[in-house]
Amino acid sequence: MTILENQSLKPYNTFHIDESATFFGTIHTEKDLLELLNHPIAQTEPISFIGGGSNILLTQKKEGLVVYNSIKGISIVEENDDDIIVQFMAGESWHDCVIWAVDRGYGGIENLSLIPGTIGAAPIQNIGAYGVEIKDVFVSCETLHLSTKTKKTFWLDECQFGYRDSIFKRNLKDQYFILSVRLKFSKHPKCSIEYGDIQKIIEQEYNHEVTIKNVSNAVIQIRSSKLPDPAVIGNAGSFFKNPVVEISIYESLAITYPSMPHFDAPNGIKIPAAWLIEQCGWKGYRNGDFGVHERQALVLVNYAGASGQELLGLSTDIITSVQQRFNILLEREVNIW
Ligand code: FAD
Numbered sequence: 001m002t003i004l005e006n007q008s009l010k011p012y013n014t015f016h017i018d019e020s021a022t023f024f025g026t027i028h029t030e031k032d033l034l035e036l037l038n039h040p041i042a043q044t045e046p047i048s049f050i051g052g053g054s055n056i057l058l059t060q061k062k063e064g065l066v067v068y069n070s071i072k073g074i075s076i077v078e079e080n081d082d083d084i085i086v087q088f089m090a091g092e093s094w095h096d097c098v099i100w101a102v103d104r105g106y107g108g109i110e111n112l113s114l115i116p117g118t119i120g121a122a123p124i125q126n127i128g129a130y131g132v133e134i135k136d137v138f139v140s141c142e143t144l145h146l147s148t149k150t151k152k153t154f155w156l157d158e159c160q161f162g163y164r165d166s167i168f169k170r171n172l173k174d175q176y177f178i179l180s181v182r183l184k185f186s187k188h189p190k191c192s193i194e195y196g197d198i199q200k201i202i203e204q205e206y207n208h209e210v211t212i213k214n215v216s217n218a219v220i221q222i223r224s225s226k227l228p229d230p231a232v233i234g235n236a237g238s239f240f241k242n243p244v245v246e247i248s249i250y251e252s253l254a255i256t257y258p259s260m261p262h263f264d265a266p267n268g269i270k271i272p273a274a275w276l277i278e279q280c281g282w283k284g285y286r287n288g289d290f291g292v293h294e295r296q297a298l299v300l301v302n303y304a305g306a307s308g309q310e311l312l313g314l315s316t317d318i319i320t321s322v323q324q325r326f327n328i329l330l331e332r333e334v335n336i337w
């Protein structure tokens with residue numbers, strides 16, 4: 001097992017921030033992971049994991065051992081005439097797995113097409129888009145407890161999935177490495193097309209034919225037109241979560257802002273953070289190499305050589321201005337390193 005020193009993490013994060021890790025190792029197998037965890041460096045240094053690096057902002061040198069996950073593999077666990085349970089190893093690309101399922105006619109995650117990152121990170125924030133979350137198809141994940149080096153399977157009801165949230169972001173933060181994830185797909189899928197322009201695109205461009213392939217293609221088309229490609233402009237997708245406020249708070253805001261978009265949420269009313277940020281004048285803001293994307297106010301961008309501190313500072317300024325104007329506290333979705 002090779003451990004590199006002072007490795008730049010620039011190629012490993014979609015913001016393209018040039019900060020380094022004190023120590024850096026790549027794992028291709030579970031055996032590699034155990035070997036790394038037993039290495040003398042891992043006995044004294046903090047350990048962090050990186051997959052696609054699409055949900056982190058590096059703001060300083062990352063102290064300790066950063067482990068880049070490249071554990072691959074896809075296997076069928078069980079199937080019948082109606083459903084199939086598939087195990088994906090943590091280092092598989094999420095989007096490739098979506099396409100794997102879609103190509104075989106297995107439905108359930110087509111709305112989650114084109115989300116960057118790895119399978120192993122997907123349960124951590126219960127990834128979601130276009131009305132679907134990983135929790136909707138999640139069966140279990142196999143994990144390794146980092147301090148005891150024992151394996152534990154977490155079942156759906158143990159993960160405490162919420163809006164961009166799970167037990168792995170809260171009580172069990174940084175305690176487990178997710179080795180693999182099992183998802184259950186339907187062989188007779190009922191597509192979910194109510195969200196955004198999916199239905200319109202299927203009607204106009206796919207002759208009203210609602211198939212999981214067409215839903216996946218429609219989502220890819222919408223996302224490609226609205227979101228910056230991290231390969232071209234550094235970003236980590238939505239920087240903030242959409243706030244959910246009490247109904248009474250929404251009602252009093254709606255008097256002043258009758259056109260404010262809003263959606264029912266399990267514990268209140270969800271207000272799109274992008275709208276709040278846009279109202280505060282941030283959409284398209286640019287200061288040298290960093291700014292707010294011109295088509296999507298939720299996405300902070302690194303045009304070239306911005307530092308993580310600059311982007312973090314921008315996020316703080318946005319939080320402050322939204323709070324001052326709407327008295328709503330935005331919460332960062334991206335993990336700050
Ligand atoms: P990383 O950024 O590498 O890691 C994120 C966190 O998870 C870190 O704390 C890391 O230590 C930890 N981690 C990673 N792998 C493991 C593991 N195997 N075990 C334990 N901990 C681990 N998210 C959505 O929910 N919906 C979207 O629609 C969406 N769209 C996006 C669009 C763009 C253009 C971008 C850039 C991002 C988007 N995201 C979206 C955010 C991001 O893609 C997801 O959160 C994704 O799941 C992150 O995966 P990753 O492998 O890149 O995680």
Ligand code: NAP
Pocket residue numbers: 128129130131194195196226227236237238239242263272273274296333
């Ligand atoms: P959008 O369609 O312009 O909608 C703006 C916001 O309104 C979304 O954030 C969404 O909340 C909410 N919304 C819209 N229609 C809704 C409905 N029918 N029911 C409930 N809520 C609704 O959003 P977008 O920016 O283009 O993104 C589309 C989808 O991709 C969203 O689900 C978004 O979360 C996801 N996405 C996530 C990231 C990320 O990094 N996390 C990045 C890009 C896109 P929700 O976010 O709760 O769905």
